[in-house]
Amino acid sequence: MFCKHDLERLLTVDAAPAVSIFLPTHIAGRDIRQDVIRLRNLLTKAQDQLCEKHGLRRPDAEAFLKPASDLLEQNEFWRHMDRGLAIFLAKGVSAIHRVPVELPEEVVVNSRFTLRPLLPLLADDGAFMILAVTAGRARLFCATRHGIAEEDAGLPQGVAEIHAETNYENNLHSAPPARHADRTDRGGVSMVKTHNFGEDPEELRKAHLIEYLGRVADRVRGHLKPFRGPLVLVADEEIQGHLRKDAHLQGMLEDGVVTNPDALEIDDLHRRSYAVVRPMFESTRRTAVERFNALYGDRNMAERTTTRAEDVMVAAREGRVGVLLVAEKDKVWGHFREDYHRAFPLHHETDGAIDLVEEAATETLLRGGEVHVVTKAELPSGASTAAILRF
Known part of the structure; x- marks a missing residue:
């Protein structure tokens, strides 16, 4: 799961060169x-x-990239992949x-990390979580409309763990011969309440x-x-009832998928879970686009909006962007001048240039604004980004 705190951590890195x-x-x-070959290339x-661009000697460059090159020989790592x-x-x-x-398929070596390809995960209508629970096991997934990946959350693996701990606890209170006959060494005792047989x-x-x-x-x-996104619960009726009554999990939606998740293929689990969040995601995105269009088309309110990437980027740095719409694949290259406190767009990428759209999106996210990835057709003609300003 790539979340806002990962974004914040990477953006605080100030150690050129940075390889993405x-x-x-x-x-x-x-x-x-083929994935291994692709990474090698x-x-x-x-x-x-x-x-060539940063003056490292070949051995130093190899050492710099070693955490990634080590993956080429780790067969187990490649057996647990996702879409990206x-x-x-x-x-x-x-x-x-x-x-x-x-x-x-991209490599960028610059003065800071590039995060644009991950924006769909960070957008307000991007990622959601799926909690799939049966009496036999529990799984947590991170998902988008494009795919699903299981999280390594260290969840308990079934009621059998509780049974075993309870039996162990009971055996501790039984006669010594019986305790010796039935005892299993689990490395510790849980807090499960002891029950009589x-x-x-x-x-x-x-x-x-x-x-x-x-x-x-x-x-x-x-x-x-x-x-901070939504959580879809996939479980049978009994488990749904207990978790909804007692767990109070952040972001859990009122509607879930009432079924045995172990009976679903992973694609079906994703499809049925996304069907729960899709109306909410589409409504949030549609509302943002309609709100922008209403302000943009009102002569008295148009000053609350801007579509010039250089102006959007500066406003985002100042914390003035409340809602940002970005075209999914568009980039606008430019420079930011601290002395002028202005951004200047370029016709093409040059050394030291930054993507003004990416910069605006990351700054908006870090300052608590909404970011929505939209189609080019949903933006004013010729625009790669559009913003609703807080002030």
């Missing part, structure tokens, strides 16, 4: 081998740029993110299920602290 590598990847199959390009891979390298910094969006089996089952779901909720709550 993006590539599309395959989840399974023989095409995984991108690393060759990165090494050439480090040497993003790698960020700088002095003292190595960040590797599998993401559920298809990324362009004569207790009603159905009550015991419910107590274990509730304890298990409470632990799942605690882990999910901790894992999602930096995430």
